[in-house]
Amino acid sequence: MAPLFYVLATVAILAALCLVLERTPVYSALSLIVVLCSLAVIYLLLGAEFLAVVQVIVYAGAIMVLFVLVIMLLNARQETSTDRSRLARWLGAPLLLAFLGEVIFAVWQRFPPETAPAATALVGGPRAIGELLFRNYVLPFEVTSILILVAVLGAVVLAKKRL
Amino acid sequence: MLPLAHILALSAILFGLGAVGFIVRRNIITIFMCIELMLNAVNLAFIGFSRYLGNLDGQVFVFFVIVVAAAEAAVGLAIIIAVYRNRGSLSIEDFDSLKL
Amino acid sequence: MAMRFDLLLPLLAILVKVGVVLVALLTAVAYAVWLERKVVARIQSRWGPYRVGPHGLLQPVADALKIFFKEDIVPSDADRVVYWLAPFLAFTLALLSIAVIPFGTSITIGGHTIPFQIADLNVGLLFVLAVTSLGVYGVALAGWSSNSKYPLLGGLRSSAQMISYELSLGLGVVGVVMVAGSLSLREIVERQSGLWNVFVQPVGFLLYFTAAIAETNRVPFDLPEGESELVGGFHTEYSSFKFAMFFMAEYANIVTVSCLATLLFFGGWLGPVFGPPLLRALLPVLWFCLKVFCFLFLYIWIRGTLPRFRYDQLMAFGWKFLLPVGLLNVLVTSLILAWRST
Numbered sequence: 001m002a003p004l005f006y007v008l009a010t011v012a013i014l015a016a017l018c019l020v021l022e023r024t025p026v027y028s029a030l031s032l033i034v035v036l037c038s039l040a041v042i043y044l045l046l047g048a049e050f051l052a053v054v055q056v057i058v059y060a061g062a063i064m065v066l067f068v069l070v071i072m073l074l075n076a077r078q079e080t081s082t083d084r085s086r087l088a089r090w091l092g093a094p095l096l097l098a099f100l101g102e103v104i105f106a107v108w109q110r111f112p113p114e115t116a117p118a119a120t121a122l123v124g125g126p127r128a129i130g131e132l133l134f135r136n137y138v139l140p141f142e143v144t145s146i147l148i149l150v151a152v153l154g155a156v157v158l159a160k161k162r163l
Numbered sequence: 164m165l166p167l168a169h170i171l172a173l174s175a176i177l178f179g180l181g182a183v184g185f186i187v188r189r190n191i192i193t194i195f196m197c198i199e200l201m202l203n204a205v206n207l208a209f210i211g212f213s214r215y216l217g218n219l220d221g222q223v224f225v226f227f228v229i230v231v232a233a234a235e236a237a238v239g240l241a242i243i244i245a246v247y248r249n250r251g252s253l254s255i256e257d258f259d260s261l262k263l
Numbered sequence: 264m265a266m267r268f269d270l271l272l273p274l275l276a277i278l279v280k281v282g283v284v285l286v287a288l289l290t291a292v293a294y295a296v297w298l299e300r301k302v303v304a305r306i307q308s309r310w311g312p313y314r315v316g317p318h319g320l321l322q323p324v325a326d327a328l329k330i331f332f333k334e335d336i337v338p339s340d341a342d343r344v345v346y347w348l349a350p351f352l353a354f355t356l357a358l359l360s361i362a363v364i365p366f367g368t369s370i371t372i373g374g375h376t377i378p379f380q381i382a383d384l385n386v387g388l389l390f391v392l393a394v395t396s397l398g399v400y401g402v403a404l405a406g407w408s409s410n411s412k413y414p415l416l417g418g419l420r421s422s423a424q425m426i427s428y429e430l431s432l433g434l435g436v437v438g439v440v441m442v443a444g445s446l447s448l449r450e451i452v453e454r455q456s457g458l459w460n461v462f463v464q465p466v467g468f469l470l471y472f473t474a475a476i477a478e479t480n481r482v483p484f485d486l487p488e489g490e491s492e493l494v495g496g497f498h499t500e501y502s503s504f505k506f507a508m509f510f511m512a513e514y515a516n517i518v519t520v521s522c523l524a525t526l527l528f529f530g531g532w533l534g535p536v537f538g539p540p541l542l543r544a545l546l547p548v549l550w551f552c553l554k555v556f557c558f559l560f561l562y563i564w565i566r567g568t569l570p571r572f573r574y575d576q577l578m579a580f581g582w583k584f585l586l587p588v589g590l591l592n593v594l595v596t597s598l599i600l601a602w603r604s605t
Contacts, residue, residue, distance in 0.1 A: 002165050009173045016177050016200060020184035025192050026345060026407070032196050033400070035177070039203055046170070046214045048222050051229075053389040058229055059203070061396025063236045065403065065426055067196065070240045072407045072419065074247050076192055092186040100179030104172050111215075113166035124213070124222040125385060126446055132223050144230045151234035158241035161248075 005045055012038040025076040029068050036060040048124040170211035177204035189254050191246075195239055202232050276377045281362075284381060288361055292514040293323035299563045306567035333503035338410055341500065345408035350501065350508035353401025357515035360394040363387040364522045365449045367532045367547035371540070379532075379548060380449065387448040388440065391523060392433055395478060399425045401512065402480075402487075402497050409500035417496030420574060421480060421487030427581040428477035428484075434589030435471035438464045438596045439527045452531035461528040466592045468528045470585060475520040477581065479513060481562060483569040484577055521558035522551075529554050 011034065018031035036059050043052040122128065133141050177200060184197035206225045213221025243253070250257055297312065297319065304311030312319025337346065367379035384390055399422045406418010439460050443451040451460075461468045477484040488496030498509045525531055531554075532547035572580065 005165055005169070009169075012173065013176055013180070016180040019193075019196060019200060020180050020188070025190055026342070026404075028193050028196055030345075030348075030404075032200060035200060036203065039207055042170075042173075042207065043210055045165075046210050048210050048213070048225070049384075049386055050389075051210065051222050051225055053386050053393050054226065054229060055206075056393040057389065057396050058233055059199075061393060061399070062426065063199070063233050065396075065399050065422065066236055066240055067192065068400070068403055068407075069419065069422060070244065071192055072403070072415070074192075074244065074253060076190060076253055089187050093183050096179060096183050096186065100175055100182075103175045103179075107171045107175065108168050111167045111171065113168045122213075122217055122219050124219055126389075128219055129222060129226065132219055133226070136220075137223050137227075140227060144227060144234075147231065148234050151237050155237040155241040158238065159244045 008038045008042050023078045025071045033060050033064050050124050050126045050129045167215045174204045174208040191255050280381050292511050295514045297323050302563045303567040330507040335503045338500050340410040342408040345404050349401050349405035350505040353512040354508040356398045357512040360391045360519050363390050366551050370544040385447045388446045406497035414497050414499045417487045428474045431585040431589050432474035435467045437593050438467035441596050448526050455530045459530040470589050479516045482566040483572050486574050521555045525554040
């Protein structure tokens with residue numbers, strides 16, 4: 001199980017690098033889909049079965065389709081690099097990588113690699129997640145349904161040519 | 164056994180890459196995709212913790228994050244379409260009418 | 264050494280199953296094309312393929328040879344990577360969902376019980392829905408990468424249609440999941456040993472079947488690839504082997520959807536079983552294949568008979584009729600189940 005995690009982690013990191021470095025938006029979108037699918041398999045390895053499939057259905061299968069369709073509709077071309085954001089590139093990226101290093105260091109201190117998983121590692125099957133969603137978290141669940149309704153209405157109104 | 168630190172390290176790396184992409188890229192759709200990458204890195208951290216604390220609440224939270232990301236992607240892309248119609252460009256350097 | 268042999272045998276069994284299922288699926292796809300041409304021809308009072316082998320049975324072989332020898336034309340400004348990726352993606356995803364489909368009960372060889380299923384996931388049904396959602400990419404990317412207006416329009420229309428009908432597909436299935444209490448395909452079939460789900464969830468079945476026809480881009484929902492409308496839709500600029508992959512992907516999708524319809528609504532492999540143990544293991548597979556064949560025939564019958572929907576009629580039907588009906592079905596089913604459990 002552990003070697004598979006490292007393989008998937010490598011795939012995810014390579015695809016994320018591709019996402020950040022690619023000039024064509026469609027290739028970036030395809031790289032993000034690869035990241036999402038490898039993360040879904042990692043979720044399966046960590047016992048989140050329902051979430052792994054939800055990740056593929058909703059994130060990789062619906063949200064990214066939306067991205068890809070918008071990229072095609074707006075005919076997004078390749079990015080050309082100009083010199084206007086030199087400060088962002090030469091100062092921002094290294095500072096962020098330093099921040100990243102700091103975060104990993106702090107995490108490593110707090111959770112050293114010898115931390116064992118909990119004895120009762122629960123498997124997130126549909127029944128277990130459903131019971132939690134509809135008992136403890138029923139209020140956030142209903143609120144997200146209203147959120148989705150608002151988002152649908154907002155998207156329709158914002159993208160209309162004539163109100 | 165898979166150490167929690169490794170899962171969190173992967174999450175941090177993905178988050179960092181997403182943040183770097185957010186700062187460096189100029190096409191607004193690519194910036195949006197870097198935001199989605201950051202959200203996914205956070206999801207991975209949640210699921211890692213859920214596994215190592217033996218608590219399914221982390222997974223329920225990831226469910227909510229996915230739902231909210233879907234809603235946000237829909238509205239965000241609609242805004243991008245509206246802005247493209249107004250400006251004719253997808254580069255954030257052309258969206259500078261609020262600059263002094 | 265004994266432990267490794269213990270691990271090796273299930274692995275070998277899985278590899279053999281994968282090989283058998285792939286060969287069977289590809290043969291089914293090839294002969295589904297033959298069946299379609301024959302049935303549509305008979306509906307139109309003509310013979311169909313007749314000369315290549317008895318009653319045209321070797322026609323798929325002739326077609327395959329022709330496709331391999333055709334010239335491969337690539338549009339000049341097509342995006343090379345995505346143009347090559349799209350048909351392979353479509354074909355791979357079409358073959359992927361067969362991994363969770365159970366064909367029968369199980370067979371016992373030398374003390375080891377081997378189930379007639381490659382992977383028994385307890386979220387098997389969601390896996391099939393996930394692969395269906397990913398199938399939209401094959402179409403959308405093909406349409407975009409061809410760098411031509413008909414494929415782009417056909418690809419966009421087709422992907423919009425597919426994501427719209429995915430919702431109705433899912434809702435039609437939710438009723439079945441509520442009745443069976445499980446997402447595992449094997450358990451859903453085993454719960455139907457009393458009464459097939461088509462009698463318990465008739466609305467769900469109609470919803471599922473209609474949405475499935477729309478998902479696989481078949482008549483009457485095949486405007487995005489109708490020849491008289493958009494030349495060829497998203498696969499206009501594809502030739503030879505890559506076009507063959509799209510073609511095979513479409514028929515593989517039809518076979519998968521028919522398999523799922525029999526599993527969810529028509530009792531899968533349940534049917535009269537008798538005789539010695541070997542016959543007892545193989546008869547369910549026969550019943551399953553017979554039921555899938557009936558669905559294939561129904562698909563082809565509908566193709567030969569019905570006219571095509573216009574695109575706005577198609578989208579209005581999916582969003583304004585099927586989706587509310589699906590939600591109503593879920594509501595009524597849950598009310599009846601709740602009333603029954605008190």
